[in-house]
Amino acid sequence: MIRVIIAEDQKMLRGALTSLLKLENDxxxxxxxxxxxxxxxxxxxxxxxxxxxxxxxxxITGLELAEKLRHAGSTCKIIIVTTFARPGYLQKAMDAKVEGYLLKDEPIDYLIEAIRKVMNGERVISTDLAATLFIKQENPLTDREIEVLRMAKEGKTTHDIGKTLFLTNGTVRNYFSSAIQKLEVESRQQAIEKARENGWI
Structure with missing residues (x-):
């Protein structure tokens, strides 16, 4: 018997997945x-x-949870299920050594088969995603730019970031400005989003 836990915030989808998996004898x-x-x-x-x-x-996001489980030495097989076909997310999942990465628009039979395959030691990635593994964008950001974007993502203000990193507010703003320019976006929020999507923060 394959023992499964489902973590999904959409109630209807979670209920449907549970009901369908319960129909399987194994x-x-x-x-x-x-x-x-x-x-x-x-x-x-x-x-x-x-x-x-x-x-x-x-x-705790699915990716953070996968990293946490690996760090804790858990032997649980991990299948990430997502609507996002983003190279950064997939790369992060691969770095966390997950066994499966599936898009939510796959048929339920594909998911059921994936559960069985990972139990047999295989790795399963949705076919539409496999190609994105080879599209790894180079991270143009410096360590300091990554740090200020990460802290801003956590809700910290320019003042908070400056205080934590022993920088003036002007220097923090310069790091944001540089990151915005490098990522070819128009705002701090867009820079955070683009860096997050690419798995850089």
Missing amino acids: IEVLAEVSDGKAAWEAIQRYEPDVCLLDIEIPS
Whole structure:
């Protein structure tokens, strides 16, 4: 029996996945949760064979959870399920050594087969995504620019960032300006989003 935990914040999709997987004779759904914190707790409690993680669940994202599980030495097989065909996300997932990375528009049979395949030691990536593994954009940002963007993503102000990094507000603004220019975007928020999509922060 393959023991599975599902972490998906969309209630209808989570319910549908659970119902469909329960129809399989060799799959048991141990828990279904809506955020990363609950997923982490359920994984500690049940020690599942496979975790189906949505990439953008609240509190701890699917990718952060995958990294956390790997760091903790968990043997649970991880399948990321997402609507995003972004090279940065896929690269981060590969770096976290996940066993599967599937798009949500795949048929349910594909997902069920993927669960069985990862249990047999295979890695499964949606066909439409395989090509993006070879499109790895070079990160143009410096370590300091990455740092200020990451801190801004966490909600810190220019003043907070300057205080933490022992920089003047003007210097912090210069780093933002440089990052915006390099990423060819128009605002700080767009720079954060583009860097995040590419897996640079």
